[in-house]
Amino acid sequence: MTDDGAELQLRPPRNRLDPRAASLWRTQGAISSLTQVTVVAAIAAAVPASRPWIWIALAAVVAWAFVEVVVVPAWRMRIHRWEVTDEAVYASSGWWTQEWRIAPVSRIQGVDTVRGPLQRRFGLSSVTVTTASASGPVTIEGLDAQLAEQIVHRLASVTHATAGDAT
Amino acid sequence: MNDEGLDERAESRPDGWRRLPLRMAVVPAAAQLVALAPVVLVFFLFEGGPGRGLLLGVAVAMSFAVVRDISRVLVTRYRVGEERVELRTGLFTTSHLSIPRDRVRGVDVTARPLHRLLGLAVVSIGTGEQARGGETGDIRLDAIGSDEAERLRSTLVERVQAGEPQGEHAGGDARAGEAGEAIATLQWRWLPWSIVSWWTLALPAILVGSALQLLRSAGFDPLRDDELVRDAAEGLLAVGLAALVVTVAVAMIVVGVVARVATFIEIWWGYELRREGSDRFRLRRGMLTRRSTSLQQQRIRGVELVEPILLRPFGVASARVVTTGLAESGGSATSAGSSTLGPPAPRAEVERIVAAVLERPVAPMSEVPLARHPAPALRRRLLRALAATSIVVALLVLVGAEGRGPLSGTVPMLVTALLVAGASAAYAVDTWRSLGHGLGNGHLLARRGSLTRRTVALQCTGIVGWSGTATWFQRRAGLMTLRASTAAGSGSYAVVDVAPSDAIALADAALPGLIPACVTAHDQ
Numbered sequence: 205m206t207d208d209g210a211e212l213q214l215r216p217p218r219n220r221l222d223p224r225a226a227s228l229w230r231t232q233g234a235i236s237s238l239t240q241v242t243v244v245a246a247i248a249a250a251v252p253a254s255r256p257w258i259w260i261a262l263a264a265v266v267a268w269a270f271v272e273v274v275v276v277p278a279w280r281m282r283i284h285r286w287e288v289t290d291e292a293v294y295a296s297s298g299w300w301t302q303e304w305r306i307a308p309v310s311r312i313q314g315v316d317t318v319r320g321p322l323q324r325r326f327g328l329s330s331v332t333v334t335t336a337s338a339s340g341p342v343t344i345e346g347l348d349a350q351l352a353e354q355i356v357h358r359l360a361s362v363t364h365a366t367a368g369d370a371t
Numbered sequence: 372m373n374d375e376g377l378d379e380r381a382e383s384r385p386d387g388w389r390r391l392p393l394r395m396a397v398v399p400a401a402a403q404l405v406a407l408a409p410v411v412l413v414f415f416l417f418e419g420g421p422g423r424g425l426l427l428g429v430a431v432a433m434s435f436a437v438v439r440d441i442s443r444v445l446v447t448r449y450r451v452g453e454e455r456v457e458l459r460t461g462l463f464t465t466s467h468l469s470i471p472r473d474r475v476r477g478v479d480v481t482a483r484p485l486h487r488l489l490g491l492a493v494v495s496i497g498t499g500e501q502a503r504g505g506e507t508g509d510i511r512l513d514a515i516g517s518d519e520a521e522r523l524r525s526t527l528v529e530r531v532q533a534g535e536p537q538g539e540h541a542g543g544d545a546r547a548g549e550a551g552e553a554i555a556t557l558q559w560r561w562l563p564w565s566i567v568s569w570w571t572l573a574l575p576a577i578l579v580g581s582a583l584q585l586l587r588s589a590g591f592d593p594l595r596d597d598e599l600v601r602d603a604a605e606g607l608l609a610v611g612l613a614a615l616v617v618t619v620a621v622a623m624i625v626v627g628v629v630a631r632v633a634t635f636i637e638i639w640w641g642y643e644l645r646r647e648g649s650d651r652f653r654l655r656r657g658m659l660t661r662r663s664t665s666l667q668q669q670r671i672r673g674v675e676l677v678e679p680i681l682l683r684p685f686g687v688a689s690a691r692v693v694t695t696g697l698a699e700s701g702g703s704a705t706s707a708g709s710s711t712l713g714p715p716a717p718r719a720e721v722e723r724i725v726a727a728v729l730e731r732p733v734a735p736m737s738e739v740p741l742a743r744h745p746a747p748a749l750r751r752r753l754l755r756a757l758a759a760t761s762i763v764v765a766l767l768v769l770v771g772a773e774g775r776g777p778l779s780g781t782v783p784m785l786v787t788a789l790l791v792a793g794a795s796a797a798y799a800v801d802t803w804r805s806l807g808h809g810l811g812n813g814h815l816l817a818r819r820g821s822l823t824r825r826t827v828a829l830q831c832t833g834i835v836g837w838s839g840t841a842t843w844f845q846r847r848a849g850l851m852t853l854r855a856s857t858a859a860g861s862g863s864y865a866v867v868d869v870a871p872s873d874a875i876a877l878a879d880a881a882l883p884g885l886i887p888a889c890v891t892a893h894d895q
Contacts, residue, residue: 211872212879212888214839292885303840307856308885311835335835336695336858342836 217287225346229277237269286344305342388448399440477696484659492520557642564715565635571627672833672859678824689715693860735814735828741807747848748868749803756795808866
């Protein structure tokens with residue numbers, strides 16, 4: 205608390221994710237749910253003794269599928285944000301457990317982009333910023349691929365200019 | 372090109388690659404034999420064991436392992452050049468590890484009894500960085516001659532001192548003494564504190580349990596077959612069950628105490644923490660396994676004070692250093708962690724060591740007040756205690772309702788439930804009271820834990836990032852967990868279950884201007 209009883213609050217990062225990120229998450233959720241249903245169905249078919257219980261498992265999988273495909277992506281789109289300035293990289297993420305991370309630009313040791321097959325299909329990519337700490341990486345996923353490239357170039361030039369080994 | 376100071380007589384080829392000393396090849400075979408001796412002994416002493424087949428299988432597996440280890444020793448080469456330290460090893464896949472000498476952060480020399488017998492030592496050269504690209508984090512030379520290990524250590528460490536970027540130091544007037552002065556040496560009156568530990572009871576139980584298992588697998592049950600044991604047990608039972616229980620308990624405690632004393636001697640014999648040069652410390656300890664660790668001032672980012680619950684009433688604690696370049700290994704029954712600064716000792720003495728290592732007049736833990744964490748944190752912990760108690764009670768009811776087990780019947784169940792409730796509630800309260808955070812004199816302090824209470828004092832300049840997490844439950848309770856990332860120690864240190872405004876204020880005060888915080892006026 206500062207004086208006069210005023211409280212400090214964290215301002216959320218400025219930029220939202222690309223809208224396609226929601227579609228990406230929905231697709232990922234759908235794929236994993238489909239896999240789970242297949243597994244449950246396979247068990248039901250192969251092991252007759254499990255028949256009465258398997259309906260419960262199936263119901264659970266379907267409920268979770270609903271959560272993963274409908275609820276979580278929309279929730280995530282509200283929480284996930286990012287911001288890259290000359291001083292720091294700031295990102296927030298999560299849905300049930302929400303998290304924000306800040307890495308000062310002077311402490312950045314590496315900037316990577318990752319594009320899985322699904323991400324490529326949607327034209328998205330993620331940027332991972334690593335610091336000297338093993339627990340430090342800041343990951344921003346669901347960025348437009350070109351925007352991600354711009355961010356990486358900008359960070360690479362700024363960190364190159366900073367002396368020291370950033371530990 | 373050989374480095375000056377390294378032993379010219381050591382075998383080396385013209386291009387600078389050296390081999391490990393040939394006598395190192397003896398070590399794997401000897402180690403395997405030592406490990407297998409108890410098993411072999413049992414098989415030969417007691418007939419009726421599983422038989423020749425198993426023994427043959429074990430012998431074959433052992434010889435494979437020995438051959439593999441000897442080949443590794445013969446194939447390994449290392450080179451210490453002007454710019455890099457390199458290691459080439461591997462039987463089927465050759466791996467080539469290299470570290471630029473400028474990146475070397477710490478050099479650790481360890482010698483187990485077998486190594487010492489042969490005049491060898493293991494050198495661990497650390498950079499404190501994660502593996503990236505073709506460069507790796509650590510190089511381990513297992514093992515080279517102990518003289519050469521010593522020389523290598525001082526050569527590498529001196530070179531680092533010359534080329535280091537200058538970190539920030541606290542005031543120079545806080546220095547403990549001239550270069551070369553010993554900061555701490557072994558005090559035998561610290562020995563009793565190491566005996567007060569869970570291991571005093573656990574170790575004998577584990578030993579007896581394993582011995583019984585081993586004997587039973589050879590077909591020999593002491594309680595059934597051995598005359599002496601049976602007579603003794605029956606004699607004591609004749610006096611009363613209590614006598615038997617007490618005798619066994621006392622015997623176990625005696626064994627435990629002896630084991631702890633032996634462990635203490637083995638870990639801390641010759642303990643010495645000494646300032647070496649103007650910017651390094653040297654920590655030496657160990658009797659059978661001799662260890663020598665160098666800690667460089669620029670790499671130290673803080674200190675952690677550890678208070679085990681059994682020692683807290685006596686005001687006894689131990690300290691660990693938070694530094695880059697040291698492989699983090701925790702302690703166990705028979706070893707202390709690699710970052711431990713000394714054995715458990717009265718808090719005042721530990722704080723003196725902490726102050727010397729951090730180059731401050733007083734340890735941060737003793738001068739910075741720690742703020743309590745809000746009441747919702749206590750509520751969360753009490754709720755968890757309630758949940759745990761409910762589960763235990765439910766299990767008791769399930770088992771006891773069928774009339775089975777020693778705890779059936781209303782009164783024993785009620786008593787057990789009350790005990791569990793009381794213990795978990797006490798644990799919850801203690802955990803909450805242990806929570807604390809503070810900021811002072813360039814250090815961020817965070818405290819947590821009940822069974823092992825840890826207070827970390829982290830240099831603000833060593834913090835390389837922040838992260839704040841809040842689960843759905845934490846958000847509802849108006850709490851969050853703030854983590855400071857650092858290149859040193861365990862990588863991140865957490866301030867758990869704190870009000871978001873306090874967390875932001877703390878982070879903003881520690882590293883001003885980084886957190887994008889805005890002030891909201893508090894309307895009443």
